[in-house]
Amino acid sequence: MPTHLEQSLQRDIDRIHAKVCEMRDLIETSLRNAMTALLDANRQIAYAVILRDDLIDEKEKELDRLCLEFLVRQQPVAGKLRFAYSTIKMNQEMEQIGDYSENISRQALKIGELPDVVSRERFKEISDMSIKMFGDAIEAYLTENVDLARRTMAVEQAVDALKSRLNTDLVDLYKEGKIPFDVLRPLTTIARRMERVTDRCRNICMEIIYMCTGEYAKHEGSDIFRVL
Template sequence: MQQDIERIRGKVIEMSSLGETALKTCLRALTERNRQLAYAVILRDRYIDEMEKDLDHQCLEFLVRQQPVAGPLRFAYATIKMDLELERVGDYAESIARQSLKLLDMDAQVPTKWLLEIGNRSIQMLHDATLAFAHQDAELAKATIACEPAVDLMKSQVNKELVRLFRENKLSFEALSPLMAIVRRFERVSDQARNICMEVLYMCTGDYVKHPGAEAVRILFVDVHNACRSQMAEAAGNSLGRPRFVFVSAGIEPQPSDARTVSFLAGKGIDASRMIPKGIGDIPHLDHHQVIVALADEVRHAFPRRPRKCVFMDWTVPDPSTVQGSPEEIHAAYEKTYAFILSHVRDLVAAVEGENL
């Protein structure tokens, strides 16, 4: 049995090393403006995917053949969970590489200092999480978990600086979107490192640490551009003042916010001027959303694989930003769409609260 455990442990360390190397290569691609490095990360992601399948198979085989109990059983269970976390790290590295290619193609000025800071911090967390697993070091796992809020704060600070540059016309919207996506991906790497450490604590102590945010009800609104309808829905949800609910929005192809939508919401007492359009891939912890609401027909066909245990709803509604006519007719279109969305959000929230979900 111990020989099987050591073989599986070695596979986890190897898989983590591949992910760590991919993330470091992404930083090099950005700082050196090297497309070849970015392409290499994208091409090598398949090795991490293949290793994820192989490791999962080895763990299942170990469970069936050895029928472990106590510590070895916790080891196998934690490894299966970590396998998924590390596969996601590989996906994030691939995504960072693809976003880097967009920046290099548009010859945009990349604020590498900020990206290096959050990138290196996240990579160090992943490295420490792997060491904690390799040496069954519960104290190192706890110390690594304690680093995660600092990365969250760093992400917020970097995003604020990027938005400031955008508002000062020092950064184009085309460059803003991939830069914010890269920052989010690195922040998610720190989340995966934290999750790995939680599994290490379970493996070492038998105590299960609940993942943060598990008590919140997360609802994602999606339309085409995240410039009008989905922003209305996010604003409507937040206006209800339900602290247990987290409302976010995204678009299939994000574009700058519709000025008339911002003005309309301001008339409702809602400040939407700071809302930044996001793509579906920019949403943190997509798997943690209990409800995804489509506000356009295109979403049903373009949305990626739905997260497990997620309810998908279709609230297709006309886009008022496309309406032409008199000011009164245009305002009426916005009013009608907003009223439709608000009434559905209220009923959905009431249903969730009534079912105590």
């Protein structure tokens, strides 16, 4: 039977997990709605995403507070200390992803109606891949699944390649006079923001691997070292 201290520890972890899930749900919804605002030229949805960013910022502060309370109350060591540290770092990454959804919505407002020559399928594809990567990264965190974290990291390269193809297509359309610069610039910004979502997800996965194993490699090809 768990001791009182073990029960207290688990309650705090459960509270942190619950707050992470709240942030995940808010961010996934904002990302999906931001892309809907672009593809459907829906200004109302775009404004809703922009306003929703304040709620994501508030959840970030709440999660930070829970992590700090966990550190003070539990005085964790080793794995549980890595859990708190990695959650704080992950929280920063999630908040940035929320900012990207706001920025995408602002860019969508600049464009208005998406020209027919622009591939909606490409934008939907990069959006779907990025959102799934985010969801998988959070699932790897909640389940402490290192294998899932490593598999999820690999998606980043595919999204990078897709963004490059998308940008090439957009620049070609601009050179051919099929879209104006006022449309080209926000569209390439949106593609870059979706790609940046996967960069943040990769950082989250690296924190998960560190949390679970104590191994930390900041850059691909760098030495892995064990701490805590």
